Amino acid sequence: xxxxxxxxxxxxxxxxxxxxxxxxxxxxxxxxxxxxxxxxxxxxxxxxxxxxxxxxxxxxxxxxxxxxxxxxxxxxxxxxxxxxxxxxxxxxxxxxxxxxxxxxxxxxxxxxxxxxxxxxxxxxxxxxxxxxxxxxxxxxxxxxxxxxxxxxxxxxxxxxxxxxxxxxxxxxxxxxxxxxxxxxxxxxxxxxxxxxxxxxxxxxxxxxxxxxxxxxxxx
Amino acid sequence: xxxxxxxxxxxxxxxxxxxxxxxxxxxxxxxxxxxxxxxxxxxxxxxxxxxxxxxxxxxxxxxxxxxxxxxxxxxxxxxxxxxxxxxxxxxxxxxxxxxxxxxxxxxxxxxxxxxxxxxxxxxxxxxxxxxxxxxxxxxxxxxxxxxxxxxxxxxxxxxxxxxxxxxxxxxxxxxxxxxxxxxxxxxxxxxxxxxxxxxxxxxxxxxxxxxxxxxxxxxxxxxxxxxxxxxxxxxxxxxxxxxxxxxxxxxxxxxxxxxxxxxxxxxxxxxxxxxxxxxxxxxxxxxxxxxxx
Numbered sequence: 001x002x003x004x005x006x007x008x009x010x011x012x013x014x015x016x017x018x019x020x021x022x023x024x025x026x027x028x029x030x031x032x033x034x035x036x037x038x039x040x041x042x043x044x045x046x047x048x049x050x051x052x053x054x055x056x057x058x059x060x061x062x063x064x065x066x067x068x069x070x071x072x073x074x075x076x077x078x079x080x081x082x083x084x085x086x087x088x089x090x091x092x093x094x095x096x097x098x099x100x101x102x103x104x105x106x107x108x109x110x111x112x113x114x115x116x117x118x119x120x121x122x123x124x125x126x127x128x129x130x131x132x133x134x135x136x137x138x139x140x141x142x143x144x145x146x147x148x149x150x151x152x153x154x155x156x157x158x159x160x161x162x163x164x165x166x167x168x169x170x171x172x173x174x175x176x177x178x179x180x181x182x183x184x185x186x187x188x189x190x191x192x193x194x195x196x197x198x199x200x201x202x203x204x205x206x207x208x209x210x211x212x213x214x215x216x217x218x219x
Numbered sequence: 220x221x222x223x224x225x226x227x228x229x230x231x232x233x234x235x236x237x238x239x240x241x242x243x244x245x246x247x248x249x250x251x252x253x254x255x256x257x258x259x260x261x262x263x264x265x266x267x268x269x270x271x272x273x274x275x276x277x278x279x280x281x282x283x284x285x286x287x288x289x290x291x292x293x294x295x296x297x298x299x300x301x302x303x304x305x306x307x308x309x310x311x312x313x314x315x316x317x318x319x320x321x322x323x324x325x326x327x328x329x330x331x332x333x334x335x336x337x338x339x340x341x342x343x344x345x346x347x348x349x350x351x352x353x354x355x356x357x358x359x360x361x362x363x364x365x366x367x368x369x370x371x372x373x374x375x376x377x378x379x380x381x382x383x384x385x386x387x388x389x390x391x392x393x394x395x396x397x398x399x400x401x402x403x404x405x406x407x408x409x410x411x412x413x414x415x416x417x418x419x420x421x422x423x424x425x426x427x428x429x430x431x432x433x434x435x436x437x438x439x440x441x442x443x444x445x446x447x448x449x450x451x452x453x454x455x456x457x458x459x460x461x462x463x464x465x466x467x468x469x470x471x472x473x474x475x476x477x478x479x480x481x482x483x484x485x486x487x488x489x490x491x492x493x494x495x496x497x498x499x500x501x502x503x504x505x506x507x508x509x510x511x512x
Contacts, residue, residue: 148419149267156268160260163233173232176240176494182232183257191258194329198282201325204275 002028002075005048012043029078034066037081038091041068044079045097048072052093055103057111061142062209062218064088064111083113085141086218092118110137141219143209150217153208158215160185160195221349223340224287225253226305228298229261230450237494238450241483242297242342244493248486249350249358254292259283262301264451265375266416269304277318278325280308281333285326288334295340297479299375299449305339306378341376342479343448347391355398360487362400366508368481369404369442370396371433371456373449374412392448395478399485406440408433413447415455427467430459434471443505444474446481453477457499475500484509 006020009030016036021029032040044050053069060082068079083090092115093100104115105124112135115121123130145153152162159165161184170180185192199205209218231238246253260279263269269276284305287294296302312319313335323332346355372389379385396403414429434456437445447453456475463469475498483493490509495502 144271145267146419148422149271152264152267153271156261156263161229161233162261162264162267163229165233169233169236172494172497173236173239176236176492178236178240178243179255182227182259183255184232185258185260188258191260194258194282194331195260195279197329198278198325199275201328202272202274202278204272208271 005044005075005077006030008047009040009043012039016040026074027076027078029080031080034081034083034090037066037068037079038093038096040079041070041093042096044070044072044077050077052097052099052103055100055107057107057113057137059111059137059139061139064113064138066090066107066113068093084218085138088112089114089116091116094118109135111135112138143217143219145208145217153210154216157199157205157210160192222252222254222292223295223345224256224290224292226256226259226262226283226294226296226298226301228296228301228450229264230300230454231298235450235453235477237497238297238453238477238479240493241477241488242479244488245479245483245486248488249346249355251345251350253295254290256283256286256294258286262298262304264300265304265307266419276304277308277312277322280304281312281322282326282329282331284309284337284339285331285333288336293337293340295342295345297342297477298451299341299373300451302339302341303375303378309335309337309339310380341388343376343388343391343395346395352394352398355395355482359398359400359485361485361510363481363485363508364400364402366401366505367404367441367443368396368401368446369406369437369440369444370409371413371445371447371452372409373447373452376448392478396446396481399481401481404440404442406436406442408436413452413455414459415451426459426463430455431463431467431469431471434460434463434473437473438471442473443508444476444502446476446478448478450477460500472501472504474498474502474505476502
């Protein structure tokens with residue numbers, strides 16, 4: 001049955017399907033992107049008679065992890081998705097799975113996740129006077145690198161060297177009659193591309209929280 | 220004479236180019252041929268990346284080593300930090316088959332392979348074993364006998380395969396400095412760390428407890444300058460002195476030179492030619508003793 005479900009989810013979710021694992025007997029964990037969570041839950045409920053047990057949230061530092069626990073006959077499925085703290089929005093299951101109603105309101109109160117399309121997003125756990133920007137179980141965005149280490153990591157990942165090549169250094173080098181720039185990753189785009197492939201290959205960018213667009217850490 | 224691939228390292232190429240200029244000219248005089256390691260990245264440095272992502276540290280170092288292997292060249296460096304990374308990764312991957320396979324599966328994506336076919340040589344080993352102390356002694360044109368120098372070998376120069384071998388390279392460093400004719404002064408804290416890596420955890424401790432302690436003893440020893448063999452240590456001693464002065468009103472005024480710069484002066488290269496004035500420590504104080512511009 002596990003294989004059939006995985007195949008069905010893969011077919012329905014397409015690029016939103018990330019991976020599936022079976023940590024133990026009668027247990028299936030499926031990682032999906034946050035864009036695919038509604039489709040995944042709807043598929044399981046519609047085609048396999050799944051029941052939503054609860055949603056649990058975990059603060060991973062840079063992101064929140066949401067685990068949707070669904071009970072199927074003789075199988076427990078966990079849909080796992082990551083919501084970046086910069087954009088804590090995800091589709092609400094409530095319009096199609098009404099049992100998600102209070103669970104999503106609780107996660108919203110405690111972690112600040114906005115469940116888009118929720119028909120009744122009132123406070124549930126916290127009092128109505130509680131400050132809007134205070135989400136008691138969500139910490140500040142933080143990653144592995146300290147403030148001291150961040151520039152080092154950002155330079156390494158963006159240029160392949162840990163210090164930037166300043167125009168002053170270039171002038172000094174020319175005056176000393178040595179090459180203005182060495183044939184390293186700074187001056188060799190193909191070599192830099194290789195470095196980026198290695199960085200992505202070992203998953204370092206995700207681990208350290210590097211944003212390829214801004215070339216900065218996410219924190 | 221052998222030809223080497225040279226990994227200059229990030230610090231030298233961007234912050235201390237006079238060390239590179241001195242090394243190139245000094246090696247020219249001594250007849251050593253080095254080729255820049257084309258396509259090289261940071262070694263990567265042995266503090267941040269090794270601590271946060273060891274797999275990346277292995278993979279990028281293995282990639283750098285593979286660039287030299289592909290050219291059938293032995294890899295050398297003038298930086299203790301680069302040496303530490305390359306040496307440790309080279310030895311570890313040679314011995315750990317499963318790790319080597321895992322790293323090579325990553326390198327395969329970029330068409331590279333770590334073979335483990337070469338040795339990593341610190342520049343002091345190249346000078347000692349391949350050039351020879353006799354040849355260097357015969358090449359000295361300007362003995363610096365009126366200069367008193369304190370030495371700082373740096374922690375990573377002690378990196379070795381065996382316990383018995385741990386101080387071989389620091390001794391070579393000392394012998395090379397002696398060949399230039401300088402008078403060595405003993406300040407008693409030669410083996411103490413410069414404090415550079417401690418900055419990650421506590422800058423104040425790095426500067427006041429470690430760096431200032433060493434500089435105080437060096438100043439008391441009446442050395443004219445400090446000679447290092449690591450660009451990272453050089454940055455710590457130079458920029459650290461500026462910070463000690465600005466933050467804590469502690470002024471030591473100790474000029475700092477890299478071994479290659481001292482040797483370049485001794486074999487006849489002028490201080491101005493290699494840009495010693497670009498140092499951030501008061502190297503101008505000893506220019507006259509180095510034979511002027």
